[in-house]
Amino acid sequence: MKKRVLTGDRPTGKLHLGHYAGSLQNRLKVQATCEQFIMIADLQALTDHFEQPALVRDSVLEVAKDYIAIGLESTVFLQSQIPALSELTMFYMNLVTMGRLERNPTVKAELKQKAFGDSVPAGFFCYPVSQAADITAFQAELVPVGEDQLPMIEQTNEIVRKFQRLYGVGALKECSAMLSETGRLVGIDGKAKASKSLGNAIFLADSAKEIKQKVQRMYTDPGHVHVEDPGCVEGNVVFAYLDVFFADKVELASMKERYRRGGFSDGVLKALLTETLQHFLGPIREKRESLVDRDVLERVLTGSMVARKVADATLLAVKEAMCLNYGSSV
Amino acid sequence: MKKRVLTGDRPTGKLHLGHYAGSLQNRLKVQATCEQFIMIADLQALTDHFEQPALVRDSVLEVAKDYIAIGLESTVFLQSQIPALSELTMFYMNLVTMGRLERNPTVKAELKQKAFGDSVPAGFFCYPVSQAADITAFQAELVPVGEDQLPMIEQTNEIVRKFQRLYGVGALKECSAMLSETGRLVGIDGKAKASKSLGNAIFLADSAKEIKQKVQRMYTDPGHVHVEDPGCVEGNVVFAYLDVFFADKVELASMKERYRRGGFSDGVLKALLTETLQHFLGPIREKRESLVDRDVLERVLTGSMVARKVADATLLAVKEAMCLNYGSSV
Numbered sequence: 001m002k003k004r005v006l007t008g009d010r011p012t013g014k015l016h017l018g019h020y021a022g023s024l025q026n027r028l029k030v031q032a033t034c035e036q037f038i039m040i041a042d043l044q045a046l047t048d049h050f051e052q053p054a055l056v057r058d059s060v061l062e063v064a065k066d067y068i069a070i071g072l073e074s075t076v077f078l079q080s081q082i083p084a085l086s087e088l089t090m091f092y093m094n095l096v097t098m099g100r101l102e103r104n105p106t107v108k109a110e111l112k113q114k115a116f117g118d119s120v121p122a123g124f125f126c127y128p129v130s131q132a133a134d135i136t137a138f139q140a141e142l143v144p145v146g147e148d149q150l151p152m153i154e155q156t157n158e159i160v161r162k163f164q165r166l167y168g169v170g171a172l173k174e175c176s177a178m179l180s181e182t183g184r185l186v187g188i189d190g191k192a193k194a195s196k197s198l199g200n201a202i203f204l205a206d207s208a209k210e211i212k213q214k215v216q217r218m219y220t221d222p223g224h225v226h227v228e229d230p231g232c233v234e235g236n237v238v239f240a241y242l243d244v245f246f247a248d249k250v251e252l253a254s255m256k257e258r259y260r261r262g263g264f265s266d267g268v269l270k271a272l273l274t275e276t277l278q279h280f281l282g283p284i285r286e287k288r289e290s291l292v293d294r295d296v297l298e299r300v301l302t303g304s305m306v307a308r309k310v311a312d313a314t315l316l317a318v319k320e321a322m323c324l325n326y327g328s329s330v
Numbered sequence: 331m332k333k334r335v336l337t338g339d340r341p342t343g344k345l346h347l348g349h350y351a352g353s354l355q356n357r358l359k360v361q362a363t364c365e366q367f368i369m370i371a372d373l374q375a376l377t378d379h380f381e382q383p384a385l386v387r388d389s390v391l392e393v394a395k396d397y398i399a400i401g402l403e404s405t406v407f408l409q410s411q412i413p414a415l416s417e418l419t420m421f422y423m424n425l426v427t428m429g430r431l432e433r434n435p436t437v438k439a440e441l442k443q444k445a446f447g448d449s450v451p452a453g454f455f456c457y458p459v460s461q462a463a464d465i466t467a468f469q470a471e472l473v474p475v476g477e478d479q480l481p482m483i484e485q486t487n488e489i490v491r492k493f494q495r496l497y498g499v500g501a502l503k504e505c506s507a508m509l510s511e512t513g514r515l516v517g518i519d520g521k522a523k524a525s526k527s528l529g530n531a532i533f534l535a536d537s538a539k540e541i542k543q544k545v546q547r548m549y550t551d552p553g554h555v556h557v558e559d560p561g562c563v564e565g566n567v568v569f570a571y572l573d574v575f576f577a578d579k580v581e582l583a584s585m586k587e588r589y590r591r592g593g594f595s596d597g598v599l600k601a602l603l604t605e606t607l608q609h610f611l612g613p614i615r616e617k618r619e620s621l622v623d624r625d626v627l628e629r630v631l632t633g634s635m636v637a638r639k640v641a642d643a644t645l646l647a648v649k650e651a652m653c654l655n656y657g658s659s660v
C-alpha cells in the first residue's frame with residue numbers, strides 16, 4: 001500500500017524557485033510512489049497574516065495555480081475547509097503544556113524573525129498544535145520537512161503518544177520526517193534564502209523579462225573582475241541556481257572547472273542561467289496563464305471534499321477514544 | 331425581541347445547591363423573559379480533566395438530568411457537538427496576544443488553585459478564547475457571571491472589537507455581563523464555597539438520608555454551646571442555607587432574632603433546614619429518578635442541533651468577513 005504523505009504551503013504569495021528547489025520538485029517525485037495530500041494552509045497563514053485576510057485569500061488561488069502549472073496531480077485541499085482540523089486542535093491543546101510550546105525551537109527561531117515584539121498572537125504560538133492536527137488528521141506516515149522543522153515532527157509525535165497513553169491506541173499514528181535532499185535556494189542577492197518578503201526570489205509566474213532582469217542582478221564573485229580572473233563557484237548565486245536547474249551535471253562540472261581557472265565571463269554564465277530558467281519556467285508560465293480561476297478553485301474545493309472525508313474519519317475515531325462520540329455528529 | 335442569554339456548566343460531576351444558589355435559580359427566572367441557551371461545556375471540562383474523559387462523559391448526562399429535574403426548559407446543548415465553536419476559537423486565537431492571556435485575572439486565580447505546577451495545558455491557558463467563541467457564536471447579549479468572571483466578558487469584548495476593526499462589523503456583537511444577585515453558597519463545613527472537589531456540597535440528587543446527614547454536619551456557631559446561649563447568625567452555615575431556601579423571609583428574620591437572643595437550639599434549627607431541603611429537593615430527586623438516560627441524551631442532542639444552526643450562521647458570517655467563505659462549506 002502506498003504511504004500517505006502530508007505536505008503544503010502557507011498561502012502568503014505566489015511560489016518561487018526557492019519553493020521549487022526546497023519542496024515542489026520533491027512532491028513531483030513523491031506523487032508517483034506515495035499517496036500525497038497537499039494542504040494550502042490558509043488558517044496557518046492567518047496566524048501571522050491575520051491583518052491581511054484578502055492577501056491570504058488571493059494567495060490560495062495563486063498557490064493552487066502554481067501547483068497545477070508544475071504538474072502536481074495529488075489531492076490539493078484548503079485547510080479552512082476542513083473543520084475537523086480545528087476540532088482536533090482543540091483536543092490536542094490539552095495534551096501540550098505551555099512550557100513545551102515555549103521551548104519549541106522552530107517557533108523560537110520564527111519569533112525572533114518576526115516583529116511581534118510583546119504581542120505574540122496566541123494562534124501563532126500554538127500553531128505546532130494545529131500542525132499536529134493536520135498531520136494526524138490525514139494519518140500521514142511521512143512529512144517532508146527541512147532540518148529546521150524537525151521539532152514540529154517531534155511535537156506531533158509527542159502529542160500522539162500522550163493521546164495514546166490517555167485514550168488508547170488505534171485512532172492516531174506517529175509520523176516520520178522525510179528530509180529533503182536539496183537544501184534551501186539562496187536569494188538572488190546571495191543573502192539568506194530566497195523569499196518573497198526579502199524581494200530576492202524568482203517566481204514561477206515571473207515574465208521572461210523579469211527572469212532576465214533578476215538573473216542580471218544576481219551576485220556572483222566580487223573577486224571575478226576581469227574575464228581572465230579565476231572565479232569562485234562557492235557562494236556564487238548563479239552556480240547555486242544552475243546546480244538545481246541545469247540538467248547536464250557533467251557539463252556543469254566542466255563549466256565550474258573553467259570558471260575557477262579563469263576565462264569564463266559572468267555575462268556568459270548569466271546568459272546560460274537565463275536560458276536555462278526561460279526554458280524551465282516558460283511552459284509553467286504558459287500553463288499558469290491558461291488556467292481559469294473558477295476551475296482552479298473548483299479543483300481545490302473538490303480536493304477539500306476528499307480531504308474532509310479522510311479527516312472526518314480520524315475525528316470520529318478520536319472522538320470515540322475520548323468518549324465524545326454521540327452518534328449523530330461528525 | 332427577547333434578549334439572547336448564554337450560560338452553562340462544565341460537566342465534571344453532578345450539580346449541587348451551590349450551583350442552584352449561584353446560577354440555576356437565576357436561569358429559571360431568565361427563561362421566562364429571555365431566549366436562553368445553556369451549554370454543557372464538555373470541551374472546557376476537558377481542559378483540566380483531559381485525563382478523565384469518562385467522568386466528563388458521565389457528567390454530561392448527570393448535569394442534563396439536573397437541568398430537567400429543576401424545570402429548565404431552555405435550549406440545552408453540548409459544546410463538543412458544535413464544530414463551529416472550535417473553528418471560531420482558531421480564528422480568535424490570532425486576535426489575542428500571549429501577554430493578554432497571561433494577565434487574565436480569572437485564569438491567574440484558577441491556575442493558583444489547580445495543581446498544574448509547570449505543566450499548564452495550553453488548552454486551559456487559552457480557554458478564555460474558547461469562551462469568547464461560545465459567547466459570540468450564539469450572539470449572546472447577556473452572560474450571567476459572578477464578579478470573578480468579569481474579566482472573561484472583557485476578554486470576549488476585546489476580541490469582538492479587534493475582529494470588527496480588522497474584518498468589519500456585522501458578524502459579531504459585544505455582550506454584557508449579567509451579574510447574579512446571590513453570592514456563592516458556603517460549603518457545609520463553612521469553608522469557602524460549596525464544591526464537589528471539597529466534598530462539602532449537597533447535591534440536587536442527594537437522598538433524603540444524605541441530606542439529613544449533611545445538615546447534621548453543618549457548622550453553626552462554636553460559641554453557641556447551650557440552648558440558652560446567644561447565637562451568631564453571621565457565618566452560621568445553617569442560616570446561610572435558610573437564606574436561600576426558606577421561603578418565608580419574615581419568619582426567617584424572626585428566627586434569626588430569637589437565635590441571637592438565645593434559647594433557640596441548633597438541633598431545632600437543623601431540623602428546620604432539613605425539612606426545608608427535603609421539601610425542596612424531594613420533587614427534584616423524584617423527577618430526576620424518573621428520567622430515562624436515552625431520553626435525556628436525545629433532548630441534549632436535539633438542543634445541540636438547534637444550537638448548531640445558530641452557531642453555523644455566525645461562523646458563516648465570520649468566514650465571509652475573513653475572506654474564508656468558499657461557498658460549499660459550513
